[in-house]
Amino acid sequence: MIILGINETSHDASVSLIKDGDILFAAHAERYSKKKNDWYNNKSIILDALNYATPNAIAYYEKPLLKRSRILLRGGASDWKPHIPLNLPVHYFKHHHSHAAAGYYTSRFDDAVIVVLDAIGEYNTSTIWVGEGDNIKLKYKQNYPTSFGLFYSAFTQLIGLMPNQEEYIMMGMAAYGNPKKYEVKVSDYFLRYDMQKYNFHKGIIDWNEPITEQDKFDIAAAVQKVYQLRLNEFMHMAYTITGKNKLVFMGGCALNSSANTLLWNIFDKVWIMPNPGDAGSSLGAAAALYGKHINWKSPYLGYDLGGEYPVDKIIEGLKKDKIVAVATGRAEYGPRALGNRSILADPRDPNIKDKVNLIKQRELFRPFAPVVMAEHASKWFDMDFESPYMQYTVKCLQPEKIPSVVHEDGTSRVQTVTKEQHPGLWRVLNKFYLETGVPVLLNTSLNIKGQPLLNDENDIKLWEETYNFTICR
Numbered sequence: 001m002i003i004l005g006i007n008e009t010s011h012d013a014s015v016s017l018i019k020d021g022d023i024l025f026a027a028h029a030e031r032y033s034k035k036k037n038d039w040y041n042n043k044s045i046i047l048d049a050l051n052y053a054t055p056n057a058i059a060y061y062e063k064p065l066l067k068r069s070r071i072l073l074r075g076g077a078s079d080w081k082p083h084i085p086l087n088l089p090v091h092y093f094k095h096h097h098s099h100a101a102a103g104y105y106t107s108r109f110d111d112a113v114i115v116v117l118d119a120i121g122e123y124n125t126s127t128i129w130v131g132e133g134d135n136i137k138l139k140y141k142q143n144y145p146t147s148f149g150l151f152y153s154a155f156t157q158l159i160g161l162m163p164n165q166e167e168y169i170m171m172g173m174a175a176y177g178n179p180k181k182y183e184v185k186v187s188d189y190f191l192r193y194d195m196q197k198y199n200f201h202k203g204i205i206d207w208n209e210p211i212t213e214q215d216k217f218d219i220a221a222a223v224q225k226v227y228q229l230r231l232n233e234f235m236h237m238a239y240t241i242t243g244k245n246k247l248v249f250m251g252g253c254a255l256n257s258s259a260n261t262l263l264w265n266i267f268d269k270v271w272i273m274p275n276p277g278d279a280g281s282s283l284g285a286a287a288a289l290y291g292k293h294i295n296w297k298s299p300y301l302g303y304d305l306g307g308e309y310p311v312d313k314i315i316e317g318l319k320k321d322k323i324v325a326v327a328t329g330r331a332e333y334g335p336r337a338l339g340n341r342s343i344l345a346d347p348r349d350p351n352i353k354d355k356v357n358l359i360k361q362r363e364l365f366r367p368f369a370p371v372v373m374a375e376h377a378s379k380w381f382d383m384d385f386e387s388p389y390m391q392y393t394v395k396c397l398q399p400e401k402i403p404s405v406v407h408e409d410g411t412s413r414v415q416t417v418t419k420e421q422h423p424g425l426w427r428v429l430n431k432f433y434l435e436t437g438v439p440v441l442l443n444t445s446l447n448i449k450g451q452p453l454l455n456d457e458n459d460i461k462l463w464e465e466t467y468n469f470t471i472c473r
């Protein structure tokens, strides 16, 4: 069975292709169209997927008519009409079912609780499922407008950022604010939402006081704190309802790496698929149709640049310039650059952060993440679990040695790497470690400001011309 999974009419269209449980291809539309957060798939991504195999069924990640009924009855304003690219039978799965399937069927668990928290699908906004063997079953649901995701996005918009896109910037800003000033006020919004007396879909329409530049950071801190308190409560409820000690966490909220760390206090094992938001749901829909665990090996599933990992070139570049761009092999499926479309830099240099921020033309407060050899992670960061997809923020234990990857509050969003997971990147780290005693590098996405991660040869050419900077490949 060859299944083409499709997600569109959301803020992150994507396509996946699976054959008998093997993932042949999975990628984001934006990397092909160069339109950030593209809502629709395009001819190039479909053709790239079809290079791998010809599907005999299509799985779509939502129930379009159900979504339309919610928009008509209860509000919201998104498109609901999918464009199906091939004349094949189409199987439609509910939005949260696709999230749950993307998480559970890529996990190694056969007995787990699955929690899905996002802004909104058709009606559901927060769901708890149980996965046993190859079956997943819904146990609890919360409907629109009560929504963790809409809560977070409404405040993202309030402080002048783009909702559904720049929540991660607000999360980063939280470290620079004092949550005390607005905690009570933000909690009160959450309380009204609990009672279905507030619809965050319309934004925060009654803040009624001026917002200074510092207030933006204080609001971000208060929102992050309130979000974490409520997430903690919800996850305890999920544990109590199901009695399961293994968690699969999915939905856009699972991208909040600062909050995700608290999950390890509740559950023995946690799996967050590296693409837990809607962009991961093309794979989720395909997996839901397959109805069994699929063969998850790595997130390197997109456009293939080919080539061996350029270990020696990267080490040479780090020695010479301390900053190296790398584009090779298959693109990451998910929002984070995990080594194949990355800028890597020497984390010991305190000025590197500003240099990389200048290259990327980002706000200077924006933090950078470290990538560390998994075997050394617990000596450098306060963690006793692996974080292969940069999904958890933890305290840095030796901040004076790697200042450029430590956030204002002393934490880092860590990516751990094993030899099996990414042999090339592991060898780069090992060589750097043998020469410097530091098994850590700065790792950030390779993109032009405001544009998606680099994808193909044309993007590389454009980047090299724009920055006069050679990419290792």
Ligand SMILES: [Fe+2]
Binding pocket: 095, 099, 118, 119, 120, 121, 251, 252, 277, 278
């Ligand atoms: Fe979603």
